Amino acid sequence: MVHAIPGVEGFMYPNEVELQWGLLVVVYPYITGLVAGAFILASLERVFRVEAVKPTYRLALLTALAFLLVAPLPLQLHLGHPERSLEMYLTPHKESAMAMFGFVYLWYLMVVLLVEIWLDYRADIVRRAQSETGLLRIVYRVLTLGSMNISPASLHVDERLGWIMTIVGIPSAFMLHGYVGFLFGSIKANPWWSTPLMPIVFLFSAMVSGIAGVQGIYMFSMWVRKKTIDMRCVDTIGTYLFYAFIIDFSLEMLDLLHRTYESSESFASLDFMVHTRLFTSQIVLQIIVGTLVPLAILAATQVLTLAEQTRKRMYATASVLTLIGIFFMRWNVVIGGQLFSKSFLGYTTYKLEFATREGLLTAGVLMILPLFILWGLVKLLPPWTEETAS
C-alpha cells in the first residue's frame, strides 16, 4: 500500500519532505545583498568620483547600515536561541564558513560602515552638538566622541581616512555578499547550489538590488519631502543599474547554459522543477517580471530621448520590479534547492506559514524594520545634500 503525503510527488527521502530552510533564509541573503549593493553605489561617488550620484551617497551609507543591523535577525529567528549567536565570536570554529562570516559581518559593520559614516558626518554631528538642545544635544555630544574640532585641516584628515575606508570597504562589501553566495555554492551535495559561479552571481545580484533599492528610496523620499529629484543623479544610477543588471543576467544565463549543455545527472530533475514547481517564481517573477521587463525599461531610458516625468516613472518601475526579481532569485535559490530529492526522483512542496516564527508576517516585519531604522537614522543624521549646503 502506498501512503501519499500531501504535496509530495515521486520518491523523497524522509528528511527531504519538509523544508528546513524557509522564508527567513530567503530574506537573509536578500537583506545582506541590499547592504553590499548600497555600499558599492556609495563607493562610486567616493572612490570613482562619480559626482552625479553624490545626492545618494549618504543615503546609500545609511541604507546599508539600516539593513545591516537587521541582517542577522532572520538567521537568529530561524535558528532560535539568539543568545547563542555570540558564541560564534567567543569560540569560533575555523572550519565553519558561517562562523568566519560572523567576523566578516562584524568587520563590515564596526570598522567599515560605522567609521565611514562617522567620518563623513563628523562636521554635522559637531555642529548639531552645539546647536541642538535637550536629549538630542546629549546624543550628538556622545557621537562627537569628545572632539569638537572641525577645522578645515581636521576635516581634510577625515576626508582622506574616509577615502581609505571606502577603498577597504569595497572588497569588504564584495566579501560580505560573496560569502553568502559561497555558503550556498559550496554545498556540494546540492546540484542546484553547488557551482563556483554562485558567489559571483550573488555579488552582482546584490549590486543590482542595492542600486535599485537606493534609487527607489531616494526617489520615494524626494517625493515625500516634496523636493526636486536630481535627474542627473537618477539617470546615472539608472545607467549603472542597467550595466550591473546586464552582467548579473549574463552570469545567470551562463550558469543556465552551462547546466543545460553539461546535462549532468541532476539536470532532468532540475529542468522538470523549473518547468513545474518553480515556474511562477523563476520563469515568470524572476526572469520575465523581475529581469527582462526592468532591463527593457532601463534599455529604453538609455537609447530613447524621454521626458523627465516619463524617465522618473520608468526608473521607479524598474527599481520596484528589480527588487521583486532579486527577491525571487533568492527565493528560487533557497527554496528551489530543497524542493527536489537528492534521489532526483521526487519533489516536495514548500508550505509557507503566516503568523509563526518563520512565517510570512515575520518576514514582512523584518523587511519593513530596516526602513523604520533608516527613517530614524535619516532624522538623526540627515543625508540631504541641499541641507548640508545651506
Added chain:
Amino acid sequence: MRVSFQDAKHLISLVGLFAAAVGVFVILRAAVVPAGFGKYGHYRAGAIDDNRARAVKFAGQGECVYCHDAQLQVRDSGRHKTISCEACHGPQAKHVASDGKEKPAKPDVIPLCLNCHEKDAAKPAFLPQVVKADHYTGTTCSDCHQPHNPKM
C-alpha cells in the same frame, strides 16, 4: 594642506573606542569560555572527565549469557542474532550489579518493534516492515512473533 597632530586628535577617541571594545571582548571571552576549551579540539577538555565520571549503564551481553543462555541460543538461531540484548531490554548494569534483584521493566512491545519494523521508504528492503494501521489486529506483536526468534 598642512596637517598637525591636533587635527588628527579626534581619531584617538575613535581608536580608543575600538580598543575599549576589543578589551571588553577579551575580558568577556576570558570570563565565559570554559577552562580547557580547545585543548584537544573544539570542545571543553573537562567534558571527557565528566563523561568518564558518569556511571556505566550498559552491562554488555557478555554478562547476560551467564544467566540467560537459553534465550541467547534462541536469539542466535534467528534473524535477530545481531541485535544485542540491551538494544530491546534497555541498559542493565544495575540488574547485573544487584545479581538480578533489580528487575528490569518489561519492554513496551508494539512501539519497540515499530522502531525498526514500521514501514518507511528509506529503510532497506531486506528489513521486514509493516504499516501498523494495516497489520495491527488488536493483539501485540509477541502474540504471533517470538521476539527472540521472530519467525512465526
